[in-house]
Amino acid sequence: MATLQPQGKVIITCAVTGAIHTPTMSPYLPITPDQIAADAIGAAEAGAAILHLHARDPETGKPDQTPEAFAPFLPRIKQATDAAINITTGGSPYMKVEERVLPAATYKPEVASLNMGSINFGLFHLAPKYDTFKHDWEKPHLEATRDLVFRNSFKDIEYILETCYGNGTRFEFECYDIAHLYNLAHFADRGLVKPPFFVQSVFGLLGGIGTHPEDVMHMKRTADRLLGTDYRWSVLGAGASQLRIAAQAAALGGNVRVGLEDSLWAGKGKLATCSADQVRMARQIIEGLGMTVATPTEAREILSLKG
Ligand SMILES: C[C@H](N)CC(=O)CC(=O)O
Numbered sequence: 648m649a650t651l652q653p654q655g656k657v658i659i660t661c662a663v664t665g666a667i668h669t670p671t672m673s674p675y676l677p678i679t680p681d682q683i684a685a686d687a688i689g690a691a692e693a694g695a696a697i698l699h700l701h702a703r704d705p706e707t708g709k710p711d712q713t714p715e716a717f718a719p720f721l722p723r724i725k726q727a728t729d730a731a732i733n734i735t736t737g738g739s740p741y742m743k744v745e746e747r748v749l750p751a752a753t754y755k756p757e758v759a760s761l762n763m764g765s766i767n768f769g770l771f772h773l774a775p776k777y778d779t780f781k782h783d784w785e786k787p788h789l790e791a792t793r794d795l796v797f798r799n800s801f802k803d804i805e806y807i808l809e810t811c812y813g814n815g816t817r818f819e820f821e822c823y824d825i826a827h828l829y830n831l832a833h834f835a836d837r838g839l840v841k842p843p844f845f846v847q848s849v850f851g852l853l854g855g856i857g858t859h860p861e862d863v864m865h866m867k868r869t870a871d872r873l874l875g876t877d878y879r880w881s882v883l884g885a886g887a888s889q890l891r892i893a894a895q896a897a898a899l900g901g902n903v904r905v906g907l908e909d910s911l912w913a914g915k916g917k918l919a920t921c922s923a924d925q926v927r928m929a930r931q932i933i934e935g936l937g938m939t940v941a942t943p944t945e946a947r948e949i950l951s952l953k954g
């Protein structure tokens with residue numbers, strides 16, 4: 648029987664680069680292997696017990712899901728920190744599941760992300776519009792920059808489970824909406840996933856659930872009802888909602904995820920200069936609530952990681 652999460656102990660996961668933010672959005676977004684390694688090591692030193700990692704093409708900054716792309720920074724991070732490595736199987740919404748699972752299948756990490764359902768992945772920009780009748784510019788309107796579906800079908804999820812399970816890898820179950828919790832319960836009922844389930848509730852991504860405190864409560868109440876004591880709850884808030892969502896969840900006994908993958912900000916209108924900035928701010932909130940940040944060893948215990 649998995650050990651229950653000790654009261655007041657909070658696991659910080661840090662996601663350092665991701666695949667959605669582009670270099671044009673912030674000069675601090677880690678792109679090269681050196682930058683990804685330095686940002687991850689800094690986040691671990693600041694208190695992150697789990698490091699969620701993606702790779703990018705150092706020239707273009709584009710997501711790169713080839714195992715080779717992870718090779719230059721993984722051993723250095725493992726050398727420099729005791730943090731648990733969490734390799735993405737999400738890659739980017741443009742990739743097929745066969746490509747997305749390769750790095751986790753190759754490196755057999757302690758943790759790998761697993762997206763528990765498909766979602767619309769939209770990105771919009773304000774586009775000026777010229778009214779040919781009025782011969783004048785109309786109020787700029789929102790136009791889709793990207794109109795994607797981040798596909799995670801039941802077969803895709805099964806494929807990743809089958810590919811990684813034999814490696815002792817456990818999953819960070821990314822749940823962007825309530826339905827994804829039901830999908831997780833479905834795989835649990837089929838015995839294809841074993842408790843404790845590390846549930847990463849994702850708030851504030853267009854296409855998924857919002858960031859209202861009621862959304863957070865709804866996710867937690869539903870997870871409590873469907874998964875009982877078999878899950879360890881964590882949250883990530885996208886963009887400016889990151890620390891507000893973290894504070895609410897920590898106060899409810901949950902764990903938190905921060906990092907430049909999920910938000911480029913360190914407070915209102917201030918770009919984070921590194922993911923460690925956000926780890927330090929999360930830590931301040933956690934300790935301010937009279938709680939303590941879990942060490943990598945404690946996180947392994949709580950999540951039954953292979954170590
Ligand atoms: C919202 C996050 N980008 C979700 C994520 O981290 C997905 C993954 O890497 O598998």
Ligand SMILES: [Zn+2]
Binds near residue numbers: 662665666737908
């Ligand atoms: Zn990710």
